[in-house]
Amino acid sequence: MRAALVLAGGRSTRFGDRDKAVADLAGTPMIRRVVDRVAGVVDEVVINCRSDQEDAISDAFADAEVDPAFAVDREPDAGPMAGIARGLEAVSAEYAFVVACDMPFVDPAFAEHLFERAAGHDAAVPRLDEWFQTTQAVYRAAPMREACLRALERDDSRIVAPLSDLEKVVLDREEIERVTSVETFENLNTREEFDRAVERLRGDGR
Ligand SMILES: Nc1nc2c(ncn2[C@@H]2O[C@H](COP(=O)(O)OP(=O)(O)OP(=O)(O)O)[C@@H](O)[C@H]2O)c(=O)[nH]1
Numbered sequence: 295m296r297a298a299l300v301l302a303g304g305r306s307t308r309f310g311d312r313d314k315a316v317a318d319l320a321g322t323p324m325i326r327r328v329v330d331r332v333a334g335v336v337d338e339v340v341i342n343c344r345s346d347q348e349d350a351i352s353d354a355f356a357d358a359e360v361d362p363a364f365a366v367d368r369e370p371d372a373g374p375m376a377g378i379a380r381g382l383e384a385v386s387a388e389y390a391f392v393v394a395c396d397m398p399f400v401d402p403a404f405a406e407h408l409f410e411r412a413a414g415h416d417a418a419v420p421r422l423d424e425w426f427q428t429t430q431a432v433y434r435a436a437p438m439r440e441a442c443l444r445a446l447e448r449d450d451s452r453i454v455a456p457l458s459d460l461e462k463v464v465l466d467r468e469e470i471e472r473v474t475s476v477e478t479f480e481n482l483n484t485r486e487e488f489d490r491a492v493e494r495l496r497g498d499g500r
């Protein structure tokens with residue numbers, strides 16, 4: 295069993311006054327595009343967000359084949375790592391592919407590869423250069439959740455904090471580029487980045 299956990303509990307402050315999760319990306323709410331891309335490689339989909347986002351995000355899936363479960367933050371604004379911990383509570387699969395709602399070019403073949411690489415380990419985490427791509431990685435749900443809770447307990451909310459507790463596989467740039475292109479990690483933070491992505495998607499008829 296495999297899950298996708300989509301992180302959407304952020305405030306989109308660089309984006310502007312709207313929630314980027316449900317912003318219209320070339321005809322599809324961005325989070326719906328992310329879920330549609332990965333749905334084929336997972337058995338369940340969980341979305342982590344704040345309670346005030348749930349209605350609008352649900353609406354984005356009104357006519358969808360997948361019916362995502364919601365894991366709503368008990369305490370908002372505690373950071374993406376706290377969001378992962380919350381989301382993993384609602385995951386029943388052994389492994390979860392964590393992905394941010396603002397990565398609309400996420401490659402399902404790469405998610406599949408991460409699941410394969412994580413098998414028998416606590417995590418498979420890509421690292422292009424010095425930074426771990428923690429918000430597009432596969433984690434074994436139970437140890438990752440426990441590692442997140444331990445980090446939060448010691449007031450360390452950094453997204454990399456749980457990684458040191460995990461027996462993980464790290465994918466380097468060479469391996470990543472064998473399987474996919476770095477476009478999979480592209481995340482849309484500003485309105486300008488978003489508008490450029492819309493043009494690209496329209497240009498390719500995607
Ligand atoms: N649950 C939860 N998720 C968060 C939080 N902050 C960010 N996220 C999520 O983590 C992912 C990466 O965060 P960012 O790219 O910084 O998104 P953001 O925080 O909404 O945007 P900015 O306000 O511009 O930083 C996104 O999918 C966010 O939805 C938070 O405080 N709580």
Ligand SMILES: [Mg+2]
Nearest residue numbers: 304305306307
């Ligand atoms: Mg942020």
